[in-house]
Amino acid sequence: MSDALQSWGRYPHARQRAVQLHDRHAPLPLLEGHALPRGNGRSYGDVCLDDGGTLLDARGLDRFIAFDPASGVLRCESGVLLGSILDLFVPRGWFLPVVPGTRFVTLGGAVANDVHGKNHHAVGSFGHYVHAFELLRSDGTRRTCTRDENGNWFAATIGGLGLTGLITWVEVQLRRVPSAWFDTETIRYSQLDDFFALSTGSERNFEYTVAWVDCTTRGPRLGRGVFSRANHCSHAPGIREPRRWNLRMPITPPLSLVNGASLRAFNTLYFHRAPQTTRRAPRHYRPWLFPLDAVRDWNRMYGPRGFLQYQCVLPPRCARDGIGELLDRIALSGTGSFLAVLKQFGTTASTGLLSFPRPGTTLALDFANCGKPVLTLLDQLDDVVAAAGGAVYPAKDARMSAERFRSYFPAWRQFEAFMDPTFSSGFWRRVTQ
Numbered sequence: 001m002s003d004a005l006q007s008w009g010r011y012p013h014a015r016q017r018a019v020q021l022h023d024r025h026a027p028l029p030l031l032e033g034h035a036l037p038r039g040n041g042r043s044y045g046d047v048c049l050d051d052g053g054t055l056l057d058a059r060g061l062d063r064f065i066a067f068d069p070a071s072g073v074l075r076c077e078s079g080v081l082l083g084s085i086l087d088l089f090v091p092r093g094w095f096l097p098v099v100p101g102t103r104f105v106t107l108g109g110a111v112a113n114d115v116h117g118k119n120h121h122a123v124g125s126f127g128h129y130v131h132a133f134e135l136l137r138s139d140g141t142r143r144t145c146t147r148d149e150n151g152n153w154f155a156a157t158i159g160g161l162g163l164t165g166l167i168t169w170v171e172v173q174l175r176r177v178p179s180a181w182f183d184t185e186t187i188r189y190s191q192l193d194d195f196f197a198l199s200t201g202s203e204r205n206f207e208y209t210v211a212w213v214d215c216t217t218r219g220p221r222l223g224r225g226v227f228s229r230a231n232h233c234s235h236a237p238g239i240r241e242p243r244r245w246n247l248r249m250p251i252t253p254p255l256s257l258v259n260g261a262s263l264r265a266f267n268t269l270y271f272h273r274a275p276q277t278t279r280r281a282p283r284h285y286r287p288w289l290f291p292l293d294a295v296r297d298w299n300r301m302y303g304p305r306g307f308l309q310y311q312c313v314l315p316p317r318c319a320r321d322g323i324g325e326l327l328d329r330i331a332l333s334g335t336g337s338f339l340a341v342l343k344q345f346g347t348t349a350s351t352g353l354l355s356f357p358r359p360g361t362t363l364a365l366d367f368a369n370c371g372k373p374v375l376t377l378l379d380q381l382d383d384v385v386a387a388a389g390g391a392v393y394p395a396k397d398a399r400m401s402a403e404r405f406r407s408y409f410p411a412w413r414q415f416e417a418f419m420d421p422t423f424s425s426g427f428w429r430r431v432t433q
Helices: 082-092 107-112 151-157 192-202 260-273 285-289 298-302 316-333 372-388 402-408 412-416 426-432
Strands: 017-020 035-038 054-057 064-068 073-077 130-136 142-145 166-173 181-189 208-213 225-232 279-284 307-314 341-345 360-368
Touching: 073 082, 082 107, 107 166, 130 151, 142 151, 181 192, 181 285, 192 208, 192 225, 192 316, 192 341, 225 260, 279 285, 307 316, 307 372, 316 360, 316 372, 360 372, 372 402, 402 426, 412 426
Parallel strands: 017 054, 035 054
Antiparallel strands: 064 073, 073 166, 130 142, 130 166, 181 225, 181 279, 208 225, 208 341, 307 360, 341 360
């Protein structure tokens, strides 16, 4: 067994055997015990870990198969990175309709977690743009899944956390774009109510909206932050493409660099550096959509114990009060992250049985793993989310209880009928056994 493969949060630790996959036409290797397909490991908790089992590393399935320039439908193997698709097709005038906050997610991983982006309120989640995929089961059977053919398997696999079988290839719809640039606006706001007003006022005219929120303030400054909104530029602005920085966190420090003092200093500086009046500027898609990708291995800054990301969604009827209570508890705890993200989900129903996106307001942030205090805090945040009728995102989770998971995702029993009998994960065993 090896523990070299970790989740992006570097917690929890798991020991598993890794088997490299390179040929989508080949059967799965002979497996002893349980196994789990794995993409690029950018999930934060244990949905991509299989302690005591075998990880089927799909990064070797990285070939482009076909593209129809008339329709924009692209077929790739499941291990192709979303960033590789963008690198190839943006210069040709095509873009992925939905991207998460990092380019380093595989196509199969985007399907398995039904990822969402800054434009969910306008276009929904990734699963809405998947036309078809092939599912290879551990018994050697293969299913081509579309909305019409094997439609129940299609719905189970989108957002199905890799548990229904190995996705070998995916057909996804690309969209036309005029350039690689965005017309962006940045607005500093003073309190949580301003965020909701800006979101409501922006959703009709801006496809992309998101806010950085200061997670250290309370009282009248609770929820203050920096709101960003954007659309694809109608033409290239005649600006040189930004340099691709090759920054890297070179080592894992013995202690987390994210603590109460550094959080307060960073959050105060970031807030006050933002313009007091609306700033308009063209921005290339890479730094605007994927700011953390500029620093390789940034997860090391949390030290050897890693960190826990927490992302939840609260329904519209109680989002304002619920988000306020969450932020107040986080600020009182003195912990949190440099990049706390707040945005609105739209009303388009998700495709998958276990998909996370649903109407409401979503908050995401990181917590250094300091043991019991942070686990206790996250349990308290769960209480708020559950009371509001919200949910926590499995792709970002490392500790939610079985009781909470079953309340957040009531279709889990229905989903079990589609699971591959050999496939499992640390997450699934934790929340269902």
